[in-house]
Amino acid sequence: MIRLEKVYFTIGTNSFKEIDFHLPRGGIAVILGSRGAGKTGFVNVCLGRHSVDGGTVFLMERQLISGEALRAADIRRVGMVTQQVTLLDNLSVAGNVGLPLAYHLGMKERDLRDRVEPVLRQFGIGKIADRFPHQINNNEAKLAMMARAVIQQPSLLILDEPTAGDLDPAGFLQVMAAIKRLHENGITMLITTCSPSMASIEKAGFYYLVDHKLIPHSDHLETADRAAREFFKEIRNYTERQKREISGFFKVLFKDEQTEK
């Protein structure tokens, strides 16, 4: 789905050299790196938005030529969730999620509703469909952005820091559950994160972006173990109410999985 071969690129004063990367169809790759390591720049290179100094970039089996804009049809095959909350303030959650369909397919209100509501329910935010972005919390906003990114049924989903922002533990778990579900549905995913907790994603290929190099990391268990420790260390600082919320979420999640079985 994405292939980088000996790619050189520059972001600001940082030069990235000999970047090799391969994300097969149906695969999931997690790019771990500290803030400012160049993760968003790397994503932009993968999407052809940032020009490269050398090497070749393939996106969806097509070689990208530096400076050439992606075709509209290709853009629509890529879903993107950005770091910032980018829901449009003048549209409701349902309006935001249905925006790509309304714009590209000219769907009318009722058809849009029929298409958007199941997706919102899938992400556990069906109840907030008519609320506006200022009336929802960060967890819900992040999930709404994920719902908007997959509404066009993309082949590739890019999540740029999906757990960044003020997500509480319940929000983190909801995002992780959504990622797991999307991956099970066969969507190829590229995730960038600075949170080691993301290493708990199963069957993912892990890469560290350090010192302007992309280093593959094969020891998933070690990374996951460290992530779990970080997560539980973090939880110790939460209030009783927050812990109850997390516990409640686990119960709902467990119940959902039982029902599905």
Added chain:
Amino acid sequence: MNEEMASQPEGLAEAGRELTWFESYLDSRLQLLAFWRQLAYLFMEFWMGLRALRGNQRRYVRNLTIHQIIFSGIDAVGVVSTVAVVIGGVVLVQMMAYAPGFQGSPFLMDIITSLFTNEIAPVFTALILVGRSGSAITVELGTMRVKGHHEALAAMGIDIAQYFYVPRVIGLTVAGVLLNGYFIIMTFLSWFIISSFQRGIDMPRMINLFVDSLHAGDVFISIVKGSVLGMTVAIICIHQGVNVMKSVTEIPQRTSKAIVTAFISTFVINIVISLGWYITR
């Protein structure tokens, strides 16, 4: 967002040394040229976005445009009515004081009708558009830029020019023409109402003179000015909005710049069109 458009006008000041008065003058002229070039570039983006609209997108953008016309045109009726009645009333009172028989004079009615349809109505309408819609556009687009909405829309395959520029430019152009016509109607309506309370004014004759003094050329130039000024206000305010880079503090600065630039441009463009019209007719 095109990088070239997002960049500031470059001038001699970039050289990093102290400039002589002549170089400073030249620098300011160059920056002004660069500014107008950027506006022309934005207009081209708008035009290309408009031409590239296809079926479904056209329907969606049409809805956005209707909303913009309602906000900039219909919702501004109250403000325009107030300004038109106040200005019309003031002029009428002055005329009654200094030229008591004006309503019977075709020559004076000609002057007043031309003044209102060709100059006062388009300029005041444009100023109301700047204060009401133009500032709102700059703040809205600037905030969206800081919040990363432009990038998010682009990631969804939504054309920024179609989503942001087309509805606003067409909306303000149409609103400019409609409000301009409404301003003229309200002004003369206020005249007739105020005149009806004044003894010795022959209303039917005044209406006849007004209709006779309203030439097709006046209506034409009024429509041209309304549309050109509305479009100019939209382009200037969009330009300032989309040039906000990453900081929230830029938004008030850009808004104030947009308002001042649009005010000055309104007067300059009005003069240019008037001169062109009077010279060529």
